[in-house]
Amino acid sequence: MDLKEIDILGSNIGKHWYYKSKAKAMTRLISGTSPSTILDIGAGSGFFSKKLLSDTAAKEVWCVDISYKADSDALEAGKPIHYRKSIDKVDADLVLLMDVLEHVDDDVGLLKEYIAKVPSGARFLISVPAFQFLWSGHDIFLEHKRRYRLTQLEDVVRQSGLTVNHGAYFFGAVFPIASTIRLASNLVQRDHSKAHSQLSNHHPLVNAVLTAMCSAEMPFFSSNRLAGLTVFCVAEKP
Numbered sequence: 001m002d003l004k005e006i007d008i009l010g011s012n013i014g015k016h017w018y019y020k021s022k023a024k025a026m027t028r029l030i031s032g033t034s035p036s037t038i039l040d041i042g043a044g045s046g047f048f049s050k051k052l053l054s055d056t057a058a059k060e061v062w063c064v065d066i067s068y069k070a071d072s073d074a075l076e077a078g079k080p081i082h083y084r085k086s087i088d089k090v091d092a093d094l095v096l097l098m099d100v101l102e103h104v105d106d107d108v109g110l111l112k113e114y115i116a117k118v119p120s121g122a123r124f125l126i127s128v129p130a131f132q133f134l135w136s137g138h139d140i141f142l143e144h145k146r147r148y149r150l151t152q153l154e155d156v157v158r159q160s161g162l163t164v165n166h167g168a169y170f171f172g173a174v175f176p177i178a179s180t181i182r183l184a185s186n187l188v189q190r191d192h193s194k195a196h197s198q199l200s201n202h203h204p205l206v207n208a209v210l211t212a213m214c215s216a217e218m219p220f221f222s223s224n225r226l227a228g229l230t231v232f233c234v235a236e237k238p
Contacts, residue, residue, distance in 0.1 A: 013045075013047065014047070015207070016202075016207065017202070017207050017208075017210035017211040017214060018171075018210075019047065020211060021170075021171070021210075021211060021214035021215070021218075022048075022098075022127070022170070022171075022230065023047070023048060023051045024214075024215075024218060025170045025214075025218065025221060025230075025232065026048055026051075026052075026096075026098070026125060026127070026232075027051070027052070027055060027056070028218060028221075028222070029125060029166070029168075029222065029232060029234055030052075030094065030123070030125060030234070033094070033123065034056070034057055035052065035056065035057075035058045035093050035094035035123070036057075036058060036059050036060070036093055037058070037059065037060045037061075037062070037090070037091055037092045037093060037094075038052060038053075038058055038060070038061045038062070038092060038094045038095075038096060039061075039062050039064070039087070039090055039092035039094070039095045039096070039114070039117070039118060040061055040062065040063045040064065040095075040096045040098075041064050041065075041095065041096065041097045041100055041114055042064070042065055042097060042098070042099075042100035042103065043063035043064060043065050043083075043096070044065055044067070046061065046063040046076075046081060046083070048096055048098050049061040049063060049081070049096060050076045050081070052094075053076045053077050053079045053081070054076065054077045058079070058094070059079055060079060060080050060081075060082075061076070061079070061080070061081045061082070062081075062082045062084060062087060062090050062092065063081060063082065063083045063084070064084050064085070064086065064087050065083075065085070066085055066086070068083055068084070068085050070085075071083060071084050071085060087117065088117065089116075089117050089118070090117060090118060091118075091119060092118045092119075092122055093118075093119075093121065093122055093123065094122070094123050094124075094125065095114060095118055095122055095123070095124045095125070096125050097111075097114075097124065097125070097126045097127070098125075098126075098127050099127055099128060099129065100126075100128075101126065101128050101148075101153075101156065102128050102129055102139075102144045102145055102146055102147065102148070103142075103143060103144060103145065104145065105145060107156050108156055108159045108160050111124075111156070111157065111160035111161075111162065112160050112161065115160060115161055115162065115237055118237060119237070120237050120238060121236065121237060122236070122237045123165075123234065123235070123236050123237075124157075124162055124233075124234070124235045124236065124237070125232070125233075125234055126153065126157065126232070126233045126234075126235065127170075127230050127231065127232050127233075128147070128148045128153055128230070128231050129144065129147045129148070129229065129230065129231075130147060130148060130149070130150075130169060130227070130228055130229055130230055130231045131147055131148075131149065131179075131227075132146065132147045132148075132149075133183075134147060134179060134182050134183075134229075135147060136182055136185065136186055148231050149231070150167050150168070150169060150225055150231050150233075153167065153231050153233050154167050154233060157233050157235045161237075161238070162235035162236060162237060162238075163235060163236050163237075163238055164233060164234075164235050165234045165235055165236055166222065166232075166233070166234040167225070167231070167232065167233045167234070168221055168222050168223065168224050168225060168228075168231075168232050169221070169224045169225065169226065169227055169228025169229075169230065169231055169232075170217075170221050170224070170228045170229070170230045170231075170232055171214065171217075171228045171229035171230050172217055172221060172224045172226065172227055172228040173213040173214060173216060173217040174210060174213055174214065174229065175227050175228050175229055178229055179229075
């Protein structure tokens with residue numbers, strides 16, 4: 001989770017349709033597994049790993065982010081969270097990279113760095129923003145380097161040495177609406193180099209409708225290899 005987005009949404013972030021739905025999709029993708037120790041790379045506030053601590057049998061989380069001012073420890077649902085600027089080896093069985101790879105020049109290199117820190121059999125859950133044609137000032141604001149197609153992300157994952165288990169697009173239900181708005185905005189504002197966030201706290205009715213659309217998509221999204229706003233990939237260290 002990008003700390004810039006926390007500044008915008010504040011305490012409402014857990015109710016925002018985008019993050020609420022993304023957390024549910026994340027949980028669905030790892031259903032059938034029982035992670036014990038989670039390594040959350042580029043964790044920011046730790047929103048997603050905190051969700052897993054609260055809703056699953058996971059016992060411990062290591063959140064790593066270079067933006068932290070100092071190392072610290074806390075509790076979530078009575079379970080330990082360790083916030084670290086960097087980390088050496090850790091016995092994690094689930095590694096999260098939620099919207100991280102798009103921030104770095106060498107995405108394969110970053111994956112390899114953390115693959116070396118966890119044991120064989122560790123599962124990786126990765127998400128990135130989808131489709132370069134949706135590039136806008138929002139990406140500039142969040143300091144993205146690129147957006148991905150599903151096959152591109154799977155290629156990056158394989159090049160890093162991981163075995164791809166599953167890949168899918170999410171937010172397919174809202175994709176036609178969001179992409180139309182994004183493309184129309186880009187036409188009006190032709191200077192895409194201007195950084196600006198498109199994230200906001202919506203009217204409760206709008207937020208409820210968008211949440212309902214994403215909920216309707218949930219049972220089927222893992223088969224979606226066509227289009228969406230987010231790309232998910234589940235992989236494993238051999």
